[in-house]
Amino acid sequence: MKKIVGFIIVVFIIFTSACGQSSGGEAASEKDNIIKIGATPDGYPQYYVEDDEVKGFSADVLEALFHEAGYEVEWVITDWTGVLASLETGKIDTVAGFAQTPEREEKYIFTDPYYYSRAGFGVALDNDTIESLDDLKGKKVGNVTGSNYENVLKEHDPNNEIEITSYETADVIRQDVASGKLDAFVTGRELLLAQIKNRDIPLKVVGDGFGEKLVSLPFADTDENKELILDLNEALENLKEDGVLHDLAIEWFDEDVTVSQEETEE
Structure with missing residues (x-):
């Protein structure tokens, strides 16, 4: 699963204002089932670009997750500051490898954690x-x-x-x-x-x-995204039950980072 296919890599060099674009989360609805995910070019082993393909643990998980939920992925690659700016301005729908914190919960709504x-x-x-x-x-x-x-x-x-x-x-x-x-x-x-x-x-x-920290997918707080999150949480649970998340974690880290440390210590 390390080779990711069926998506577009977009490199943001200059951030321009999008005419008529409102806050995050509308990009997906305007382009049917395409979800724009922000990531950096070298966040190994979470995500990285190699031979014009996005690879890594988070890349594999999110490709599997959105496929399970019936969506297509479009990767938007830039530096981390650019990723955060794109999320705030709605140029992307969500971000890979994003820790869910109380401060961020004031801005975004989140899926269940995937690691x-x-x-x-x-x-x-x-x-x-x-x-x-x-x-x-x-x-x-x-x-x-x-x-x-x-x-x-x-x-x-x-x-x-x-x-x-x-x-x-x-x-x-x-x-x-x-x-x-x-x-x-x-x-x-x-x-x-x-x-x-x-x-x-x-x-x-x-x-x-x-x-x-929980690592989850952030979205702008809209009714459309609340529905999307329900779909994604159901798909995420399916991947857990099927052992997909566990297997990907072992493949990339030699340990299961998809379960909380508290659970492993019980």
Whole structure:
């Protein structure tokens, strides 16, 4: 299922105003059963572009989900800041790999979660001084602009003892951590483990995962999207019962990230 077919990749270089376009969620109804999903070009292993195809765990899950619900997918690829802007202005319908937070719930309505994200941090291979969250106090930590991992880290740093620096792309953060310009990189723990394993990134993951968040599909709060979410939640339940979500999680992460950590500990 890693090879995704039957969709269009659209690259947004410049965001222009859409004539007559109102808030998000109407794009799908105007184009019948086509759903526009925003993603970045290199969010491996959630989604990434290779040979003009969108691949990755979230790509596989969402292709299967919308197919099950009777919709077609159109991928809209840009940087993360552009993805967020497109969602707010209605140029896309939803976003892949989007953590469901109280702040975001004030803006959007969400499907049921399709996986659970846990934050973690990576350090240089020769760094033996950072082994836990407590060791990050007084350190410089890189974060991708607009990601929710900065907020998760702040939740675990009530006294603001960690210096967080935001970057536009993860590749520069990884380079700066490896070279010693930054002490650590906060991101999805399971994502970084997969990147290190399959892309020879010169970092290592230390400490346990923390700050588990639901990852769901956001939509503008409209009556049409409320109906759409009902369809998607039913399709999502079917994929869970059929074992599709479990199998995709094992394929990409070697562990089932589609169930909550609390469920696995019961």
